[in-house]
Amino acid sequence: MDSALSDPHNGSAEAGGAANGTARPPSTPEGIALAYGSLLLMALLPIFFGALRSVRCARGKIFSQEYINLLLSMYFFVLGILALSHTISPFMNKFFPANFPNRQYQLLFTQGSGENKEEIINYEFDAKDLVCLGLSSIVGVWYLLRKHWIANNLFGLAFSLNGVELLHLNNVSTGCILLGGLFIYDVFWVFGTNVMVTVAKSFEAPIKLVFPQDLLEKGLEADNFAMLGLGDIVIPGIFIALLLRFDISLKKNTHTYFYTSFAAYIFGLGLTIFIMHIFKHAQPALLYLVPACIGFPVLVALAKGEVTEMFSYEESNPKDPAAVTEGSKEGTEASASKGLEKKEK
Template sequence: MDNNITASGALNGTLDAHNATISASQETVWSLLQDFSFLALEAQLVLGALGIIYVGAHASLHRPPSAAAPTRQKGTKKNDDHGDHRDDERITQGLELSDAIMFPVMAGIMLVGLYYLIQYLQDPEILNKVLRWYISTMSIVSLFSLYAHGMGLVVGFIFPRYWRGRDGVLRKANQATRQVSLCDDVGNVSHPGKDGDSPLPGVLSCLPLGKRAGKAAWDARELVMRQWLFKFYVHGMGDEKAKIKLTHMIAFFASIATALIYSSTSSSFLSNVLGYGLCYGSFLVLSPTDLLIGSLVLSGLFVYDIVMVFYTPYMVTVATTLDVPIKLTFKAASRQSILGLGDIVLPGLLMAWALRLDLWLHYQRKVKYEPTELQIREKDDSGTVVIRKEMKHREIKPPYVTAQGAWGERFWTGVFGRKPMPAEISASKFPKTYFYATVIGYALGMAATLSMLLVFKRGQPALLYLVPGVLGSLYVTAFARGEMKLIWGYTEDGSIDTKDVVVEVDADGRATKRIGEMKDGVVDTTKDDKKKKDEREEEAKKKDDEAKRIKDAKMKESHKVFNISLETMPVAPG
């Protein structure tokens, strides 16, 4: 009996140990599955953040100071083949040194105010409704830009201007004649098209479209590419003109619908859409101006984020309590991952600036210096102004070609291998060294954030890892390439956007000294840069005053009071 009891006890003990082992194994597997689910969720969050930064940074491209404005023939208008080109000159709000202090201060005031308002109201639903309505309304413009540009991108893939057929030959669609011409690799027409050509690209062009279907395809292409000129005038208030297309109108109503639906349903998906729209709009209108200001702004917010997350309850409470589009939220089962829009926009602004820096460097390397005999006005040792003639070199900037969009054309023209492309397509391909360096730095910063989140099981201040990642990658790349002084001098405040600059060059043809700006064949070195800037501003002010005087004189005669019109524009060839 004792033996039986002993054997039974030993068997039970063995079974218990086995069951414990199985239970531990199951817990380990479940923990791994949970961690995998968490990592998949976080990967979705990181890719979403990087995606909107990548798209927004490319949408923010405009003519760099190292490129000349494209010349247009007198009496001609700039027609956009795809209708998605924005103006070469974009209006942006550049940050100033004072913003390096005000950003964290204002952010702190708003965060603390929201925290105590939540504590006072007890029920955050009232605050959520007010903020949802306010942010939904304010995000309509940003959503419109995101939707319109997104639809323009889709149109570029369906109805590109250029594409290569299966034979590898470049083709160009002409909407005005509704024909597809054969071109050489740089876009020069070699064989004119014929009636009945399909406007669809690539292998789709081989589809046997009947006469009616072919006409419908060209009609659809014209519908999405045709531009209308919208004019709005109110006496004493302003005269506005804008080119609009079908995609713009669809985007306008879609952005309003998105805002209305979100404000009434509070969908987490639509909240993320509005968040992406706000990020995208920020990249289009805000600029760090230069590396110093961008570094100071990020450094100040780096300290702010650490203090607010680790040493106060403000950040975590507000982020988890408010259900408004000030964050990206991704959910999977019982897990939820949150990333504040500030963790996307603030590093993203510097990353977009880095992309524009790459474009500036790309055109800077194309600048040429043309020998020119000039009259130079300068002061001698006694202070007397003298004029002498001397052979100097005038800076010749290359004309700017729009670097935005053309992703559809790049896809269809490059699908059959690496071949030359027309200038309006290849312009979007330029070395993006500093931008990709910051992308890697941002990805590493997010990886560090997620690692610390798994280790400490609590919310982490993302800027603690993102700021060193983005700034560090930018500075390390600049030092490694020996270009720190060069990029430190790049600014978007307009001071380096000059023309007719005269320089001295060395034996290798590189500019070594800036002498001044040429005006009417004379270079005046007797005035400093500040005086020249003041003179330019004064001259611009005089022109504005004269234009206003002429306008006011005309207004005293019979004039329009209010007018709204929509005019069709000629069909562009492309």
């Protein structure tokens, strides 16, 4: 994912031993040295020989840009269909008639047999999901054949939505560190080199959202694009989503931090576009988005005296056995309570 908002005037924008109930034998100094030495060697080999081979590659490229774009297109064709199908499924469910024959299906792959049988893939879906997958496949073929900007944006929006939905930060401190690191990364690769902008313009893949500036003149066949990298959406987005979950944890029936950070994102992106338009040069959007998305909510927390609560908030891991056990216990108690009420009636 590139994370530069491009200049529109340029035409674009320990577990094993514990699980078996046995203690692991202590590692010997020789074993430790062998392990670390092997890791070091494995790290050095690709760097050394890759550097040597890069010289030959620079003299005569093995793959042209066309073949790389074809490979990326096929890769994002599959990912885009799955992401778009997952995105539109909740909305499409509202349009299916009540008498729609919604059959259930299960895709199950196992290995072994008897007591040693182990599930590898267990995916359940229904007929509605298949319809959504079919519609998404039509968009995928359209993108593959035409590379049309609307198909690109449908895939890009699906990737962004799924990214914000599925990628979770567990606390605000981690989010601040992540955004701070990517802030430096983005500024360097946009202002320090031309790599970020070149990649964004060269590779035909839905790693960015694009919109034509000459839409009014050329209609849907417009080709003078401004672009925004998906990283500028997903990275701040997962931080904003974290603040929404923090709002909910406060149990005050307000979403102050979410709305503040969301407004901050709008301000930061608007400022990016303004600066880009004034200086006629691609801008690292995170340069403006990160201070806004972190600074505004922190100022609100200072005003409300909730800075400690904000930075001490940490989401529990839903896969944590203790959390699962506690949840199961609560569910069992609730079921027993309902059963008792029925008997009393």
